[in-house]
Amino acid sequence: MGEIAEAKAGARGARGAREPLRRDRILRTAVAIADEGGVEAISMRRIARRLGVVPMALYKHVENKDDLLNGMIDVVVGEIDPAIEGADWKTAVRERILSARRTLLRHPWAARVLESRTEPTPAIIAYFDSMMGIFLAGGFSVDLMHHALHVMGSRILGFSQELFDDASSAPDEEAIAMWSEMAERYPNIAALIRELAAGQISHEQATAVGGACDTQVEFEFALDLILDGLERLLASSRDGSDVARPSASKEARTTADPDDASASPAPI
Amino acid sequence: MGEIAEAKAGARGARGAREPLRRDRILRTAVAIADEGGVEAISMRRIARRLGVVPMALYKHVENKDDLLNGMIDVVVGEIDPAIEGADWKTAVRERILSARRTLLRHPWAARVLESRTEPTPAIIAYFDSMMGIFLAGGFSVDLMHHALHVMGSRILGFSQELFDDASSAPDEEAIAMWSEMAERYPNIAALIRELAAGQISHEQATAVGGACDTQVEFEFALDLILDGLERLLASSRDGSDVARPSASKEARTTADPDDASASPAPI
DNA sequence: TCCTAGGGTGTACGTCGTACACTCGTCAAC
DNA sequence: GTTGACGAGTGTACGACGTACACCCTAGGA
Numbered sequence: 001m002g003e004i005a006e007a008k009a010g011a012r013g014a015r016g017a018r019e020p021l022r023r024d025r026i027l028r029t030a031v032a033i034a035d036e037g038g039v040e041a042i043s044m045r046r047i048a049r050r051l052g053v054v055p056m057a058l059y060k061h062v063e064n065k066d067d068l069l070n071g072m073i074d075v076v077v078g079e080i081d082p083a084i085e086g087a088d089w090k091t092a093v094r095e096r097i098l099s100a101r102r103t104l105l106r107h108p109w110a111a112r113v114l115e116s117r118t119e120p121t122p123a124i125i126a127y128f129d130s131m132m133g134i135f136l137a138g139g140f141s142v143d144l145m146h147h148a149l150h151v152m153g154s155r156i157l158g159f160s161q162e163l164f165d166d167a168s169s170a171p172d173e174e175a176i177a178m179w180s181e182m183a184e185r186y187p188n189i190a191a192l193i194r195e196l197a198a199g200q201i202s203h204e205q206a207t208a209v210g211g212a213c214d215t216q217v218e219f220e221f222a223l224d225l226i227l228d229g230l231e232r233l234l235a236s237s238r239d240g241s242d243v244a245r246p247s248a249s250k251e252a253r254t255t256a257d258p259d260d261a262s263a264s265p266a267p268i
Numbered sequence: 269m270g271e272i273a274e275a276k277a278g279a280r281g282a283r284g285a286r287e288p289l290r291r292d293r294i295l296r297t298a299v300a301i302a303d304e305g306g307v308e309a310i311s312m313r314r315i316a317r318r319l320g321v322v323p324m325a326l327y328k329h330v331e332n333k334d335d336l337l338n339g340m341i342d343v344v345v346g347e348i349d350p351a352i353e354g355a356d357w358k359t360a361v362r363e364r365i366l367s368a369r370r371t372l373l374r375h376p377w378a379a380r381v382l383e384s385r386t387e388p389t390p391a392i393i394a395y396f397d398s399m400m401g402i403f404l405a406g407g408f409s410v411d412l413m414h415h416a417l418h419v420m421g422s423r424i425l426g427f428s429q430e431l432f433d434d435a436s437s438a439p440d441e442e443a444i445a446m447w448s449e450m451a452e453r454y455p456n457i458a459a460l461i462r463e464l465a466a467g468q469i470s471h472e473q474a475t476a477v478g479g480a481c482d483t484q485v486e487f488e489f490a491l492d493l494i495l496d497g498l499e500r501l502l503a504s505s506r507d508g509s510d511v512a513r514p515s516a517s518k519e520a521r522t523t524a525d526p527d528d529a530s531a532s533p534a535p536i
Numbered sequence: 537t538c539c540t541a542g543g544g545t546g547t548a549c550g551t552c553g554t555a556c557a558c559t560c561g562t563c564a565a566c
Numbered sequence: 567g568t569t570g571a572c573g574a575g576t577g578t579a580c581g582a583c584g585t586a587c588a589c590c591c592t593a594g595g596a
Contacts, residue, residue, distance in 0.1 A: 022574085043553085045551080055553085056556095056576070064554075065553065112383070125454060129456045130456075132456035142460055146460055146481070147486065147490075150428070150486035188404060189400065192400065221415050224515060225497040225514040228497060229494070245489060246492035290543085311583065312585080313584085323583095332585075
């Protein structure tokens with residue numbers, strides 16, 4: 001959003017009062033490098049080389065590599081579209097999250113870097129605050145909004161925990177054969193693979209059922225299931241009969257280890 | 269599950285036909301090191317030192333560091349309790365996931381290592397297969413079961429994407445003051461912090477609403493919301509009127525970039 | 537007795553992040 | 567015009583890291 005022009009202007013105007021935009025240049029080339037080569041391509045030395053500068057020069061603008069990664073995340077999160085105005089909370093949340101997903105798909109390394117962060121960056125804080133605002137404006141109590149954030153988890157930032165990206169969405173013959181061999185050890189996985197292959201052959205109806213494993217469809221399916229659940233809770237909280245929460249949670253916590261407290265991290 | 273005894277027996281029986289259990293010893297001490305010092309404590313050199321051996325010795329039993337990490341994950345995932353027999357699908361899934369969570373809380377590094385894996389390990393494959401079996405036995409179609417796995421996401425392995433673990437669950441005075449200062453920039457976060465603090469003062473009612481941010485409660489809340497949603501879909505799929513899916517997903521995909529295909533990874 | 541193979545060793549390379557001391561330009565104050 | 571401070575880029579160096587490669591040593595079979 002105009003940051004490029006800004007950075008250029010800063011570098012150009014060698015006579016300007018000052019040119020503090022060097023950090024931006026570093027972050028932007030770091031993002032570019034990551035876009036090309038993935039997470040493991042991000043190294044201080046490579047960024048410096050790309051900038052035609054000695055590695056230690058970066059440290060005049062960036063505290064350390066962690067700070068650099070935080071800055072990169074801020075660049076990416078800053079690309080998420082702002083919330084749309086005037087929509088009901090559900091579509092506002094939905095569209096915002098889908099925008100976040102689009103952004104993260106443009107920067108496939110970002111999800112992994114995000115996971116490795118240990119504290120939120122300014123852009124993320126702003127993003128969460130605005131997301132909370134959507135919920136509150138939609139009639140959520142602070143408590144229910146808090147739960148909603150936890151329920152969304154990483155999906156709120158546009159990605160689900162997609163483990164094992166090698167399980168290609170369209171199983172090829174080799175995969176089918178392999179899993180068929182293991183069918184007696186892993187019968188259910190084999191069944192799934194069979195079904196995926198069948199759906200694929202029958203001409204890829206993107207309607208979830210029978211179709212091949214389409215991550216966009218799956219993402220939206222999960223998102224909508226969760227939004228529907230929240231909508232129901234919101235409605236029941238307005239009836240006000242009892243505090244809104246899903247069924248099984250009405251009992252007290254069931255299985256927590258008493259010694260967990262220190263081990264469990266807490267998100268926002 | 270008897271692996272200790274097995275490993276011991278292997279090391280003991282210096283006269284046995286062979287003692288191929290060296291890999292186990294390596295994995296177990298690696299897990300111990302990670303339990304003590306976190307992810308960044310895991311290095312080939314440190315593991316070797318702990319074993320009183322030169323670093324390169326490890327490579328006779330482990331392909332490389334990635335293989336080592338996979339092995340460590342298998343050790344951890346192997347600690348998850350097997351599914352309980354004879355229960356309905358919902359409680360079976362619920363209990364299994366809570367067991368996974370307990371396991372992951374015992375090994376706080378494991379979630380982060382899991383996230384970094386690029387392909388599933390044998391123990392994870394077995395875990396997923398058995399989880400799929402629960403769903404299918406509960407009456408899920410293969411398709412709905414597939415959606416269910418996606419909906420669960422990382423929760424199925426016992427952790428939610430808990431970003432930013434420094435936001436301590438009980439905000440102290442300093443945090444409250446800090447966020448109050450930023451209240452006009454981040455009004456909604458400030459509201460949440462206030463509410464959390466208030467709940468905390470009013471004597472920690474663990475009943476979600478009004479209580480401090482308790483990650484166990486939040487985890488179960490999200491889990492139950494999702495399980496409730498799946499239950500509803502299962503019921504509606506049995507009525508058979510239409511294919512079961514959440515509301516908004518009934519329209520075709522809305523916002524996917526046409527060029528996404530290669531960028532989006534696909535989980536099982 | 538020798539051969540072989542498997543497990544442990546030693547050395548070495550390239551990469552990484554970054555501490556520390558330096559140079560060099562620009563500019564304000566005198 | 568000289569000086570001195572300061573911000574930005576440099577150079578060198580250190581201690582990690584993962585791991586390739588060649589070596590040894592020992593036990594067991596021929």
